[in-house]
Amino acid sequence: GENVEQHPSTLSVQEGDSAVIKCTYSDSASNYFPWYKQELGKGPQLIIDIRSNVGEKKDQRIAVTLNKTAKHFSLHITETQPEDSAVYFCAADTGRRALTFGSGTRLQVQP
Amino acid sequence: NAGVTQTPKFRVLKTGQSMTLLCAQDMNHEYMYWYRQDPGMGLRLIHYSVGEGTTAKGEVPDGYNVSRLKKQNFLLGLESAAPSQTSVYFCASSSGTGDEKLFFGSGTQLSVL
Numbered sequence: 001g002e003n004v005e006q007h008p009s010t011l012s013v014q015e016g017d018s019a020v021i022k023c024t025y026s027d028s029a030s031n032y033f034p035w036y037k038q039e040l041g042k043g044p045q046l047i048i049d050i051r052s053n054v055g056e057k058k059d060q061r062i063a064v065t066l067n068k069t070a071k072h073f074s075l076h077i078t079e080t081q082p083e084d085s086a087v088y089f090c091a092a093d094t095g096r097r098a099l100t101f102g103s104g105t106r107l108q109v110q111p
Numbered sequence: 112n113a114g115v116t117q118t119p120k121f122r123v124l125k126t127g128q129s130m131t132l133l134c135a136q137d138m139n140h141e142y143m144y145w146y147r148q149d150p151g152m153g154l155r156l157i158h159y160s161v162g163e164g165t166t167a168k169g170e171v172p173d174g175y176n177v178s179r180l181k182k183q184n185f186l187l188g189l190e191s192a193a194p195s196q197t198s199v200y201f202c203a204s205s206s207g208t209g210d211e212k213l214f215f216g217s218g219t220q221l222s223v224l
Contacts, residue, residue: 001170009151032211043115043201043215044154089153097142097161097211098169101154 002027004092006102013080014110021105023090024072030092033066033073034099038087047088048075080109113137117202117216124192124223132187132219134202140214141207143185144169145177147198148218154201160185161207192223 003026013019025033031052036044050057050064050073057064061080066073077084087106091099115136124130134143141162146154156169160179174196176188185204189196199220203213 004153006153034211034213036213041217043203043217044213045215046212049211093211097205097207098144098156098159098167099213100156100170101146103151103153 002030002092002094002100004090004100004102006090006105008105009103010106010108012108012110015080015082017080019077019080019084019107019109021075021088021090021107022072023074023092023102024070025092025100026071027092027094028068028071029094031095032093033064034091034093035062035064035075036089036091036101038089038104040086044089077107080107082109082111085109115202115204115214115216117200117219119219120217121220122222124189124221126193126223128192129188129190130192130221131189132200132202132221134185134187134204134216136183136185136202136204136214138204138206138214139182140204141182142205143179144203144205144213145175145185145187146201146203147171148201149198157187157200194223197221197223 034049038044063076090102144159145157158177163182
């Protein structure tokens, strides 16, 4: 089955700096790569996703890049704000409609 | 519009006891999922359903059973709870019409003593 590895497990940045979270996947058949944000005491929420036919996607301060050859994808957050503090999960799907999640990254933005 | 609702929010069980977690969604979604979340392990898929009356095993199905008798409900059962099943359980749903976005409930904190 699919295996998704996520790094780093914790990340601390100063407000206004950029944050980058990286994931690798094992199954070359995976074609859908979403990122979820989980705030304390809540369920995860989708923040951005990318499909295998696209190399990069942006949504305001958030961007995701995908390298199919290397089987890795990354989340980039620019101009970080305290409200970006949360746990972020990457995931991959081969089309079975059953996501495999990474282990999560706890991002802390220091004011 | 409530989205995905999970009950109960908290539960403490003794080893060997049974219980059922209920998930209800009001978005007419075809797909429903049960995940468990453990520290350092992310979210792991237990079982899922692609439509009313169907269920399928996920990554960690052992010790759990599920039922999808109605489209809006997805039940997760523990027949004989074990301490290894102490976890936070999340239900999620998606439309099944090409949009793969998952909508999650707020979770159930389960402790098995």
